[in-house]
Amino acid sequence: MAYLKLTKDTYSARPADIVREWFVVDATDQVLGRLASNVAQILRGKNKPIFTPSMDTGDHVIVINASRVRVTGGKETKKIYYHHSGYPGGLKETPYEVLMERQPEQVVIRAVRGMLPRNRLGRAMIKKLHVYAGDEHPHGSQKPQPLEFKG
Numbered sequence: 001m002a003y004l005k006l007t008k009d010t011y012s013a014r015p016a017d018i019v020r021e022w023f024v025v026d027a028t029d030q031v032l033g034r035l036a037s038n039v040a041q042i043l044r045g046k047n048k049p050i051f052t053p054s055m056d057t058g059d060h061v062i063v064i065n066a067s068r069v070r071v072t073g074g075k076e077t078k079k080i081y082y083h084h085s086g087y088p089g090g091l092k093e094t095p096y097e098v099l100m101e102r103q104p105e106q107v108v109i110r111a112v113r114g115m116l117p118r119n120r121l122g123r124a125m126i127k128k129l130h131v132y133a134g135d136e137h138p139h140g141s142q143k144p145q146p147l148e149f150k151g
Contacts, residue, residue, distance in 0.1 A: 013052040020128075021059045022144035024137070027108065028068040030149070035069060036111035038149045043125045044116065056121055060128045062144055067104035067133040071096065081110065105131040 023042060027035055041047055045057030071079065079096035099107055108131045116122040130139060 011050070011052075013050045013055050013057050015055075017050055018055070018057050022062065022139065022142040023059060023147040024062040024064060024139075024144040025147050025149070026065055026135075027063050028065045030069055032069050032071050032107065032111050034149070035063075036108065036115055039063065039108075039112050039129065040115035042147075043112070043128055054121070056124050058125055058128060060130065060139075060142070060144075061147075062137050062139055063108055063129070063131045064135050064137055065133075066108045066131050067100065069104070069108060076100075104133045 025035070025039060039061050042061050043058040045051050045055075045059070048057055051057055076096055081094045081096070081099055083092050083094075084090050085092060096107070109126070109129065112129055113122075113126050116125050130137065
């Protein structure tokens, strides 16, 4: 039995093929989950034709106005963030309202991190996310392009 050889090989990106761009996203009045989903796709590089699952082909994303992001379904009073101190009985909880008052950047970072791979690749991708509570950011010299999401 003769085996057929495919005419095209599977493409796999090389480090030299990766060109990183910078994008800025305004989170004003955007729903947290939809924003995080779109930002995670860009950090991962799924919007590029050279996407390779085993490589970090994504771009840098700057999220401004994180304090103005919104949630739906009454989550502003019901949502609770958990973390553990590492000691017995050390489960800590922080309500969404309190975290938004103290560190609104963490709300966006945690939402995006939950949508990235849980390995060293995901840890490299989350380093390309830059979140700011206000509308000022120190990345002007990178000339970030504004990015709008549909929906």
